[in-house]
Amino acid sequence: MFVKFLFIASSLLTIVSALSMLMTKDIMHACIFLLGALMGVAGLFLTLGADFLAATQVMVYIGGVVVLMLFAVMLTGGNELNKRGLNPVPLMGNKFTFALGVFGASMFFIVVYQLLYKIFHYFHLSVVDSYESTVEKIGRLLLTDHILAFEISSVLLLGALVGAAIIARPKRN
Amino acid sequence: MMMGLTSYLLISLFLMICGIIIMIARKNIIAILLGIELILNASALNFVAYSKFVAKNFDGQIFTLFIIVVAAAEAAVGLAITIRHFQISESIHIDDATQLLA
Amino acid sequence: MTSTLSSYIQSIPYIKENLYWLTEMLGPEVTAFVIFFIGAFIVANVMALVGGLGTYAERKISADIQQRIGPNRVGPLGILQFLADGVKMIMKENIVPRDADKFLYYLGPLLCMVGIFAACAVLPISSGFILADLNVGVFYLLAISSLVGLGILLGGYSSNSKWSMLGGMRGASQIISYEIPVTISILAIVVLSGGLSFGKIVQSQSGLPTEWYVFHNPFTFIAFIVYFIASLAEANRAPFDLPEAESELVSGYHTEFTGMRFAFFALAEYVEVFVLCTVASALFLGGYNVPFRLGGDSLLGQVLQTIVFFSKTCFLYYVVIWIRWTLPRLRVDQLMTLCWKYLTPIALFNLVGVSIWLVIFDGKSLLQLIKGLF
Numbered sequence: 001m002f003v004k005f006l007f008i009a010s011s012l013l014t015i016v017s018a019l020s021m022l023m024t025k026d027i028m029h030a031c032i033f034l035l036g037a038l039m040g041v042a043g044l045f046l047t048l049g050a051d052f053l054a055a056t057q058v059m060v061y062i063g064g065v066v067v068l069m070l071f072a073v074m075l076t077g078g079n080e081l082n083k084r085g086l087n088p089v090p091l092m093g094n095k096f097t098f099a100l101g102v103f104g105a106s107m108f109f110i111v112v113y114q115l116l117y118k119i120f121h122y123f124h125l126s127v128v129d130s131y132e133s134t135v136e137k138i139g140r141l142l143l144t145d146h147i148l149a150f151e152i153s154s155v156l157l158l159g160a161l162v163g164a165a166i167i168a169r170p171k172r173n
Numbered sequence: 174m175m176m177g178l179t180s181y182l183l184i185s186l187f188l189m190i191c192g193i194i195i196m197i198a199r200k201n202i203i204a205i206l207l208g209i210e211l212i213l214n215a216s217a218l219n220f221v222a223y224s225k226f227v228a229k230n231f232d233g234q235i236f237t238l239f240i241i242v243v244a245a246a247e248a249a250v251g252l253a254i255t256i257r258h259f260q261i262s263e264s265i266h267i268d269d270a271t272q273l274l275a
Numbered sequence: 276m277t278s279t280l281s282s283y284i285q286s287i288p289y290i291k292e293n294l295y296w297l298t299e300m301l302g303p304e305v306t307a308f309v310i311f312f313i314g315a316f317i318v319a320n321v322m323a324l325v326g327g328l329g330t331y332a333e334r335k336i337s338a339d340i341q342q343r344i345g346p347n348r349v350g351p352l353g354i355l356q357f358l359a360d361g362v363k364m365i366m367k368e369n370i371v372p373r374d375a376d377k378f379l380y381y382l383g384p385l386l387c388m389v390g391i392f393a394a395c396a397v398l399p400i401s402s403g404f405i406l407a408d409l410n411v412g413v414f415y416l417l418a419i420s421s422l423v424g425l426g427i428l429l430g431g432y433s434s435n436s437k438w439s440m441l442g443g444m445r446g447a448s449q450i451i452s453y454e455i456p457v458t459i460s461i462l463a464i465v466v467l468s469g470g471l472s473f474g475k476i477v478q479s480q481s482g483l484p485t486e487w488y489v490f491h492n493p494f495t496f497i498a499f500i501v502y503f504i505a506s507l508a509e510a511n512r513a514p515f516d517l518p519e520a521e522s523e524l525v526s527g528y529h530t531e532f533t534g535m536r537f538a539f540f541a542l543a544e545y546v547e548v549f550v551l552c553t554v555a556s557a558l559f560l561g562g563y564n565v566p567f568r569l570g571g572d573s574l575l576g577q578v579l580q581t582i583v584f585f586s587k588t589c590f591l592y593y594v595v596i597w598i599r600w601t602l603p604r605l606r607v608d609q610l611m612t613l614c615w616k617y618l619t620p621i622a623l624f625n626l627v628g629v630s631i632w633l634v635i636f637d638g639k640s641l642l643q644l645i646k647g648l649f
Contacts, residue, residue, distance in 0.1 A: 001304045001305075002304065002308075003176070004176065007176050007180075011180070011184055014184060014188065015184070015187060018187065018188055018191040018192075018211060019191070021191065021195060021207065021211070022191055022194060022195060026376075027201055027203060027204055028376065028379060028432070029378060029379075030204060030207055031207065032378075032379065032382065032429070034207050034210060034211070035425070037188070037211060037214070038210075038214065041188075041214050041217070041218055044181065044184065044218060045218075045221055047176065048181070048221050048222060048225045049225060050221050050225075050234050050237075051409065051410060051411050052234075052410075052411050052414070053221065053234050053237055053238065055411045055414040055415050055418050056238060056241055056414075056418075057217075057241060058415075058418040058419065058421075059414065059417060059418035059421065060241050060242075060245050061210075061214075061241070061244075061245070062418070062421065062422065062425070063418060063421030063422075063424070063425075063451070063454065064245055064451070065210065065244070065245055065248045066425065067421075067424065067425060067428065067447060067451055068248060068249060068252055069203060069206070069207065069248070069252065070425075070428055070429075070432075070447075071428075071444070071447070071448075072203055072252040072255060072256060073203055074432065074440075074444065075256055075259075076203070076255065076256060076259040076265050077259070077265065090200070091199075091200050091201040091204075091265070091266060092199055092200070092201060092204060093198040093199045093200055097197065097198040097199070097200070098194070098198045100197055100198065101193065101194035101195070101196075101197035101198035102194060104193060104194075104197050105190045105193045105194045105197075108189070108190065108193055109186070109190060112186065112189075116182060116186070119178070119179075119182065120179050120182075133410035134231065134234065134410075135410055135411060135470070135471055137231055138231060138234060138235060138238070141231055141232075141235055142235065142238075146235050149235075149239055153239055153242045153243070156242070156243070156246055157242065157245075157246055159246075160245075160246035160247075160249050160250050161249070163250055163253070164249045164250050164252070164253035165253075167250070167253040167254060167256075167257050168252075168253040168256045168257055170260065171260075
């Protein structure tokens with residue numbers, strides 16, 4: 001019963017936040033609705049029994065990526081119009097760009113639905129009731145089966161750290 | 174409310190479509206990066222749902238960990254490029270980012 | 276194993292018989308919900324009380340250090356001062372600045388409160404009274420308390436004022452920078468105990484100081500010091516309180532907040548200091564373990580464990596307040612230098628050191644090794 005309640009609450013949070021992200025005109029509000037959507041996805045991970053993953057999602061995305069986006073919005077002038085004034089299209093899109101977006105998304109939907117249609121018919125699986133801890137299993141798998149990806153991702157993070165610090169540094173002329 | 178594989182796939186499809194519409198419709202570079210984050214989360218949810226219902230092992234969750242890692246790295250570098258572009262050309266409109274050499 | 280308050284209470288024989296009729300009437304899940312609700316209600320109220328008494332304690336201790344008396348009018352020894360402050364704040368006028376971003380203005384204090392009260396669900400108060408002994412308890416606490424930094428950033432931005440914005444950005448950058456030494460120091464203990472759950476970490480220590488993790492090997496001792504300094508910076512306190520510097524930024528990110536909203540920010544800060552002291556005492560100082568296991572697992576033992584828990588945490592709280600009124604404030608560049616050039620390399624070195632100690636000496640503490648020599 002708790003799991004059903006968590007599932008309904010998380011999916012409502014995710015869907016409402018994603019819709020609000022579509023319809024808002026303010027970039028700061030869009031970042032906060034992204035926060036809501038990511039919390040909802042973390043809740044959905046919990047209903048699937050992935051507790052370590054849910055905590056990682058909250059820590060990395062909400063503690064890191066959303067704060068980074070907010071800082072970038074504040075450092076690049078936020079909601080002001082672009083200084084050149086040459087572009088007639090507003091920063092958050094007008095009806096024409098949204099119409100193009102809906103057209104593109106519907107193309108995607110048509111293609112994907114042909115694949116999902118069969119899955120909806122064949123799989124009537126529901127949740128297994130036992131929830132066990134995934135921390136030890138994920139730790140063991142990361143260091144035995146998937147160790148190459150683990151090491152490469154650490155090199156990737158080092159490269160991203162150094163690269164982002166150098167790119168965003170103000171030039172001394 | 175049945176909590177089967179179908180409902181998780183429908184939620185991730187909805188998130189993916191929202192992400193695609195945001196990526197196409199917005200002209201602010203940071204708003205486009207927000208759309209990218211939504212798309213990555215939709216695929217992560219897909220992976221975890223399949224690993225729980227179909228494969229019944231933990232490979233999907235490991236892959237989702239790597240999705241989170243790569244998404245964080247990509248957001249950091251993308252925002253660094255955006256800030257640099259703003260320092261050069263004073264604009265975060267994506268139609269202003271048309272030249273390779275500033 | 277994820278054990279909870281509900282399973283503990285349902286295993287006490289006296290309560291089990293009395294709960295039988297409740298379980299018959301409502302079903303096992305609703306009974307568990309009722310137990311959790313009562314437990315969470317108690318914990319939330321006690322945390323709010325702790326926040327209020329924290330303001331009183333700060334004023335009295337700072338008065339003692341500065342050789343004056345402090346509040347002594349409202350009740351015996353001035354102990355009801357925090358209630359008087361609360362009533363004053365409730366009755367203040369609810370001002371929202373005209374050009375403030377309304378949605379974010381309402382959301383900032385709320386995120387701070389939610390972030391820190393949700394972290395109180397995993398605190399190990401006694402061996403039966405952990406609300407939720409999650410298998411990822413430590414990780415969950417670190418993740419949820421990063422919502423506080425977000426709340427500070429939004430509060431500073433949405434006030435639409437220069438001073439608030441500066442204070443908000445400084446506060447948020449300080450919090451996200453100091454999360455790194457905190458996390459790596461906690462990781463050193465997690466490596467030593469082999470699990471992320473608070474119950475397991477506290478149970479692998481014992482009551483006597485020789486069994487605490489802080490004296491286990493020199494690396495964990497350094498980790499305790501690094502964790503303590505970094506958690507002071509994380510809570511915007513002590514020598515690191517530049518975001519709310521009263522002499523520089525007119526009060527920083529909560530300049531434009533009045534009444535209950537300001538009370539939310541202040542309460543979140545005091546409760547956050549309490550939670551960080553709890554984590555320090557649970558991970559490093561032996562948590563709720565009573566020396567010589569007096570009382571065992573009976574009701575008397577639980578009460579003793581709660582008293583030990585609170586006394587260790589209040590001792591660390593006293594040290595935090597003492598540091599605030601002793602040391603001068605750090606500048607922003609000194610703060611960032613301390614974090615990135617000193618604390619983070621020391622914390623990384625600690626983590627490597629603890630791992631090597633674990634491999635070479637097979638998890639034995641320094642005192643056990645010395646005893647093994649004779």
